[in-house]
Amino acid sequence: MAGDVATSSETPRRLFGFAITAAKIVSMFDDAQIPSVLWGPLAGHFYGAPYGDLPDFVVPDHLIQCTLGSFPRAFIYGNRHVHTRPDDIHAVIYLYTKSHLLWRLPDFELGPPAADDRYLTLASDDRLPATVPNAPRGPWPSGPWPYHLRPVKIPTAACIIETAIILCCRDYNADNNDYFDQWRGDLIDAVVYMRENVNDEDLLPHFRAHWWDRSMKSLIELREKLLERNELPAPPDQEISNT
Structure with missing residues (x-):
């Protein structure tokens, strides 16, 4: 942005x-x-x-x-x-x-x-x-x-963090956009700058686990769980999302 x-x-x-x-x-x-x-x-x-x-x-x-x-x-x-x-x-x-x-x-x-x-x-x-x-x-x-x-x-701080995580899950390995790096960068910024002002208990348990781990393995496992629950929409096309 x-x-x-x-x-x-x-x-x-x-x-x-x-x-x-x-x-x-x-x-x-x-x-x-x-x-x-x-x-x-x-x-x-x-x-x-x-x-x-x-x-x-x-x-x-x-x-x-x-x-x-x-x-x-x-x-x-x-x-x-x-x-x-x-x-x-x-x-x-x-x-x-x-x-x-x-x-x-x-x-x-x-x-x-x-x-x-x-x-x-x-x-x-x-x-x-x-x-x-x-x-x-x-x-x-x-x-x-x-x-x-x-x-x-x-x-809220929890909303910012959970949103960055779920957007990473949605756009991971997407063929039609390259947003993943942006969301991953947002999550890294949250770790670096926001951590002291976040109560980890405010995060939902499945997001909290990745917030603590932050490995690609953890992200992929979370993504699979969200897909099983039908909680991830399809990745949006880059050219029509926000430009």
């Missing part, structure tokens, strides 16, 4: 700018009655990833075209992405259908998730960890977003 990536060497102000952008977009989605979930590097930052990016979103499949139509006319549209600046091809917000990434989750709804939702929480939830040691007070570098920003639904 290319974009205006902010690394740990950059100021918190830039990350806060991404947060403001996300909140404004969710406000537009809410006005159009489109439930959404923040995704991508900005979501991972809540749990320790040292970088951020322009926000990506997951939306219900049947509302993907309505989602595109909710953006200002000044934005430049792709099939399932939006360029926020005409002079910068990397200033991109990606829109993903729920069936592409989060098919396991219950249907998205408007409004905040339940307090005990294992998949989703709010960016302003006080339970989110302060992941940047000695972070300055002020514009958001770490922990929950300020309450004055529009409430934005984000995945």
Whole structure:
């Protein structure tokens, strides 16, 4: 997901700018009655990833075209992405259908998730960890977003990890896309940056086993179990998934 990536060497102000952008977009989605979930590097930052990016979103499949139509006319549209600046091809917000990434989750709804939702929480939830040691007070570098920003639904740490694992299982050895390396990279990032902010007991047992092992043998065994349970959709075609 290319974009205006902010690394740990950059100021918190830039990350806060991404947060403001996300909140404004969710406000537009809410006005159009489109439930959404923040995704991508900005979501991972809540749990320790040292970088951020322009926000990506997951939306219900049947509302993907309505989602595109909710953006200002000044934005430049792709099939399932939006360029926020005409002079910068990397200033991109990606829109993903729920069936592409989060098919396991219950249907998205408007409004905040339940307090005990294992998949989703709010960016302003006080339970989110302060992941940047000695972070300055002020514009958001770490922990929950300020309450004055529009409430934005984000995945829990367990949801991010389980999704990376199940996407690896879905696209392993796929003939029609090369997403596997991306999902495997997301999982490695989670291991490196998020581990201290994840309660392993929050993971479902079959995902927890691979989180602890992370070998290809473990992944293939999990994939076979998921296929037996009919819990893996067919790998999507690369050219129509999210471009």
